Amino acid sequence: MKRVAILGPSTFSEEATRHFLGEDFTYVSYKLISEVFNATSSGETDLGVIPIENTLEGSVHLHVDWLVHEVDLPIRAEWVFPIDMNLIGFASTEGQMDDSNPFGYIRKVLSHHVVPAQCSRFMKQYLSGAEFEQVSSTAEGVRIVSSLQDPSVAAIGTAIASTNYGVPMLRKEIQDHKDNMTRFLLVGKEASELKASKDMKTTILVTLPEDYPGALHQVLSAFAWRRINLSKIESKPTKKKLGTYYFYIDIAGSLDSVLLPSAIQEIEAIGCQVRILGCYPSYSYTN
Numbered sequence: 454m455k456r457v458a459i460l461g462p463s464t465f466s467e468e469a470t471r472h473f474l475g476e477d478f479t480y481v482s483y484k485l486i487s488e489v490f491n492a493t494s495s496g497e498t499d500l501g502v503i504p505i506e507n508t509l510e511g512s513v514h515l516h517v518d519w520l521v522h523e524v525d526l527p528i529r530a531e532w533v534f535p536i537d538m539n540l541i542g543f544a545s546t547e548g549q550m551d552d553s554n555p556f557g558y559i560r561k562v563l564s565h566h567v568v569p570a571q572c573s574r575f576m577k578q579y580l581s582g583a584e585f586e587q588v589s590s591t592a593e594g595v596r597i598v599s600s601l602q603d604p605s606v607a608a609i610g611t612a613i614a615s616t617n618y619g620v621p622m623l624r625k626e627i628q629d630h631k632d633n634m635t636r637f638l639l640v641g642k643e644a645s646e647l648k649a650s651k652d653m654k655t656t657i658l659v660t661l662p663e664d665y666p667g668a669l670h671q672v673l674s675a676f677a678w679r680r681i682n683l684s685k686i687e688s689k690p691t692k693k694k695l696g697t698y699y700f701y702i703d704i705a706g707s708l709d710s711v712l713l714p715s716a717i718q719e720i721e722a723i724g725c726q727v728r729i730l731g732c733y734p735s736y737s738y739t740n
């Protein structure tokens with residue numbers, strides 16, 4: 454069975470991956486996302502799962518940076534998964550006595566760094582007196598809360614972490630939007646057999662030539678006149694020289710099509726450097 458590195462256990466990454474890949478894989482949990490990348494890169498695992506973007510928070514920049522700068526791991530698939538955030542901790546009699554805020558006794562909240570942006574309304578209303586402390590995953594926060602057994606420290610994470618670590622769920626579904634979704638990437642050196650998808654995507658990185666006014670316009674028009682749809686374009690610092698950027702571009706379409714390779718050739722011809730991060734099937738969420 455193929456080995457798949459995930460941030461885990463009891464994380465959203467694990468929930469999302471089990472839902473998507475099923476039980477025909479061996480899941481190997483790592484505490485840090487850097488360990489997920491390194492395990493996949495060194496061959497300790499065949500594949501790795503990376504949360505890359507969230508409806509409310511946008512790109513997870515740290516993970517994009519790893520994908521672009523630290524490893525050479527092609528993207529093999531992407532899928533989206535609904536994310537229901539839950540407040541997990543121990544109840545306190547102090548909370549039962551406070552009508553204005555049942556969670557006013559919580560002084561510290563532990564979770565992954567992307568979480569406050571996904572639960573900002575709830576946190577503003579009920580947890581404004583609590584300090585937020587970033588930990589390596591949502592499940593790690595729940596694990597720490599379980600070991601402390603202190604009602605003043607709570608976590609935000611998955612329902613499965615609440616069950617597995619024996620810490621009660623204080624409030625379900627505290628995310629700002631009920632349609633909160635995270636996009637996950639499957640990365641790995643070797644292609645894998647996956648279920649078929651009618652949607653293919655290609656992700657490229659484009660570095661513009663220096664001193665070429667209008668280069669970005671030319672890049673966009675190479676796609677536009679071929680009616681190739683770009684689903685995302687983000688500029689990121691190259692990290693080599695201040696003020697220099699590359700563009701991270703998600704394209705709806707496959708490199709096997711006639712038009713996309715010619716669009717890429719056209720932008721290379723004006724002096725752009727193009728790196729292909731992957732051409733892969735894209736899956737929307739199905740129950």
Ligand SMILES: O=C(O)C(=O)C[C@]1(C(=O)O)C=C[C@@H](O)C=C1
Pocket residue numbers: 460463464465466467504505507513536565567568589590591592635
């Ligand atoms: O900490 C977790 O539970 C994760 O799987 C990581 C992660 C992320 O990095 O975006 C995954 C999905 C949610 O958006 C929140 C956190």
